[in-house]
Amino acid sequence: MAGFVLAASASAQAQTVADPAAPPPPVTVSGSATVTSDYRFRGVSQSDREIAVQGGITAAHESGVYAGIWASSLAGWGTFGGGNVELDLIAGYKAQLADNAALDVGATWYMYPGGADKTDFIEPYARLTGTSGPATLTAGVAYAPKQEALGRWYFTGADAAAGVYNDPGAKNDNTYLWGDAAVAVPGTPLTAKAHIGHSWGNPGLGPNATSVAPTGRYWDWSLGADATWRNLTLGVAYVATDISNGDAAYLRPSFSKGQDGTGNIAGGTALVSLTAAF
Numbered sequence: 001m002a003g004f005v006l007a008a009s010a011s012a013q014a015q016t017v018a019d020p021a022a023p024p025p026p027v028t029v030s031g032s033a034t035v036t037s038d039y040r041f042r043g044v045s046q047s048d049r050e051i052a053v054q055g056g057i058t059a060a061h062e063s064g065v066y067a068g069i070w071a072s073s074l075a076g077w078g079t080f081g082g083g084n085v086e087l088d089l090i091a092g093y094k095a096q097l098a099d100n101a102a103l104d105v106g107a108t109w110y111m112y113p114g115g116a117d118k119t120d121f122i123e124p125y126a127r128l129t130g131t132s133g134p135a136t137l138t139a140g141v142a143y144a145p146k147q148e149a150l151g152r153w154y155f156t157g158a159d160a161a162a163g164v165y166n167d168p169g170a171k172n173d174n175t176y177l178w179g180d181a182a183v184a185v186p187g188t189p190l191t192a193k194a195h196i197g198h199s200w201g202n203p204g205l206g207p208n209a210t211s212v213a214p215t216g217r218y219w220d221w222s223l224g225a226d227a228t229w230r231n232l233t234l235g236v237a238y239v240a241t242d243i244s245n246g247d248a249a250y251l252r253p254s255f256s257k258g259q260d261g262t263g264n265i266a267g268g269t270a271l272v273s274l275t276a277a278f
Helices: 010-015 157-162 245-251
Strands: 027-036 052-061 065-073 085-098 101-111 121-132 135-147 172-184 190-200 217-229 232-241 269-277
Touching: 052 085
Parallel strands: none
Antiparallel strands: 027 052, 027 269, 052 065, 065 085, 085 101, 101 121, 121 135, 135 172, 172 190, 190 217, 217 232, 232 269
């Protein structure tokens, strides 16, 4: 991951006096860097059930418009035809509907530098967030319109292994619905978290022998907690899907750890992550 450094000269710092009554700047920049025991995208491992390094930066204008970039290391199934990095370009608009409610609309462009052709795709999204006391609830939908990266080019993993397209040039769309809940524990640095999501998409394999919704339709969920100290957050969670070995058999060898046809990359697992915010 590329690092981001914001610096000012010592003389400029010496001349700056903080004014608590001053309005916030029109543009704020924030970012983070994370090390996680496994990169799970909608419940499915994108790092071959190994450690992943991630990071991103976002610039937000006071009007609600924002743009950002986020990246993660990849391995195995998640490489989308050979790229070992996922690079997401994100832009959107966040509207404050009330003191405790906000609507966020935007789009993510998923890129896989160094990957095979037909890897990148765009996915617009919308999410509604509300707070009540220590609780924050979010409901969201992401819809990726028909694109070749999401098409069913291979019907089975055996077809992909043989390198023979069943339907080259096919396009498909993808829908993801999700809900998140977070509850801060008063008097502690802890926040309890829960997530559930449902995917509808390509029930086969795309042009790079992968798929955003591997079995066409499936559920993913997680339960966990975060502990925050200053700008550091330690997260633990249990992540799972309802994709069984039997459900995934027709996608193998692609859909497996090491792409050897054995290890389940959508099975339940405990995750540990450490994030530094800046």
